[in-house]
Amino acid sequence: CPLGPALLFVKVGRGEEEGRRFYACSASRDRKDCNFFQWEDEKVSEARLAAREEYNRSHQPSFTHTQNVERYKNFVLLPLSKRRFCQECQQLLLPAEWEKHSSHQFLCGISTAQLRSPSQLLYPLENKKTNAQYLFADRSCRFLLDLVMSLGFKRVLSIGTPRLHEVIQSKASQEDDFGVRSLLLDIDFRYSQFYTEDEFCHYNMFNHYFFGGEAARETCRKFLHQDKGEGVIMVTDPPFGGLVEALASSFKKLMAMWKDTEEEGRNNQEVPMFWIFPYFFESRILEFFPTFSMLDYQVDYDNHALYKHGKTGRRQSPVRIFTNLSPGMIVLPAEEGYRFCAICQRYVSSGNQHCEICNSCTSKDGRQWKHCVLCKKCVKPSWFHCNKCNCCALEDHTCEKTDAGCFVCGKTGHKRSACPSLS
Ligand code: SAH
Ligand code: ZN
Ligand code: ZN
Ligand code: ZN
Ligand code: ZN
DSSP states (O other), X not given: OTTSSOEEEEEOOTTOSSOEEEEEOSSOOOTTTOXXXXXXXXXXXXXXXXXXXXXXXXXXXXXXXXHHHXXXXXXXXXXXXXXXXXXTTTEEEOGGGTGGGXXXXXXXXXXXXXXXXXXXXXXXXXXXXXXXXXXXXXXXXXXXXHHHHHTTOOEEEEESOHHHHHHHHHHHHXXXXXXXXXXXXXXXGGGGGTSOTTTEEEEETTTTEETTHHHHHHHHXXXXXXXXXXXXXXXXXXXXXXXXXXXXXXXXXXXXXXXXXXXXXXXXXXXXXXXXXXXXXXXXXXXXXXXXXXXXXXXXXXXXXXSOOGGGTSOOOOEEEEESSOGGGOOOOGGGTOEEETTTTEEEOTTOOEXXXXXXXXXXXXXXXXXXXXXXXXXXXXXXXXXXXXXXXXXXXOOSXXXXXXXXXXXXXXXXXXXGGGO
C-alpha cells in the first residue's frame, strides 16, 4: 500500500481455532485511512496489481525530499516579508506559488527561529489510529536531552520524536560546542521541508520501510556506524495504538543494522534505547526486549490533556521510558519528587514505596500500591481482593463467575464494607 509492505494479520472468528490470514496496512488500523486488504492465499490479477501500483504512485507526496531541500534553500534566501507558510497545505511557499494558494490561510514572515522549530509551525496530526502526534512538553524534552548528554551520547536516532530532534538540531546549529546530532525517522513527510536527507528519513516504524529507498537506508546505516558505532542511542515515541510486535520487529532490525559493522564483538551488545510508551504495555515490551526495564519517570505532552504530569495538580501521565540501560544510571529529577531507592538501585517516583514483602518498589502508576497477601503481590490502591475471582480487582468489577458476592467472604447479599467476617 502507499505506506510500504503490508503486515500479515489473522482474523479469528468466535469458536474458530485457526482463523484466516490476511494482509492489511501496517500503519493504519482504520479502513478509512488505508483500505488495503488481501487474503493471504488470494490470487491477485495483473489488472488489480497494476491498479494498485497506480494508486500507490498517485498517493505519493507532490514534491520529493530532494525537491523540498532545494525549495528550502530558496526559501531562506527570501526576505522575511516574502516568507509564507500555507496552513492549509502545510507547506512553505515560494513567491511563484502564492497565486495557487491565494484562497488559503497562510502565515507571513516565517523567521529562522520558526524554521528551526517545525513542530511548532506544523499542526499536530492527531488522527488517533495513524499518526497520533503528541509533542513532548518542554519539561520532558529537556529532561530527555539532558539525560542523553549526561550519559555521554553523541548521536540520537530519533524515531518518531520530531520535537527532540528539532531541539538537538537547533542547538547544534547555534552552539559551536554542542556535540550531539540527531537523525529523524518519521512517517510525517512534512518534515522533509525543513531537513536535508542527512537529517530526516521518511520512515514507517511498523514495517521498517524507508520511503527513500536504498539511499535513505544507507543514510541511517551510516549514522549508526559513525565513530565505530560508539555513542549512539535510539529514542522512540510511537503512537500508543501501535502494535508492539510490529514496532519491536522494526527496532530489532535497526539494531541489527548497527551490529552489522566490521567491528568485532558487537554480537552480544544492543544499541542503547529509550522506548517511550504507556506503563500498561510493560509486559508486552519485555516479551520482545527482556533486557529492558521501565523507569518511573512520567513523560509529559503539550497537546494531550490527559498525559500531563501530576505534580502541578494536573493528571498523572501513564507514559514511561523503557530502556536497556541500567536504571541505576538514570537520575530522575529530585525537584519533581523522584528519589533513589538504595535497595532497588533505581530512581522511583515519590509515591512509590518500597514493599518489604515484594522487596521492590512496586507502583507502576505513581500512586502508592498496597500488598495483597493472597495475590502475593502489590496491587493498585483502589483494588480489593475478590474471593470469587481469586485475585484483586476494582470493587465494582463484574466477576468472572456470575452474581458478584462480597469481596471478603464471597457470599452474596452484602458488600465488602458490610462483611460480617470483617468485624
Ligand atoms: N513526543 C514526540 C512525538 C511523538 S508522536 C515528540 O515530541 O517528538 C508520534 C510520532 O510518530 C509522530 O511524529 C508521528 O508522525 C510518528 N509516527 C506515527 N506513525 C508512524 C509510523 N508508522 N512510522 C514512523 N513514524 C510514525
Ligand atoms: Zn525499592
Ligand atoms: Zn508487595
Ligand atoms: Zn489480592
Ligand atoms: Zn470478582
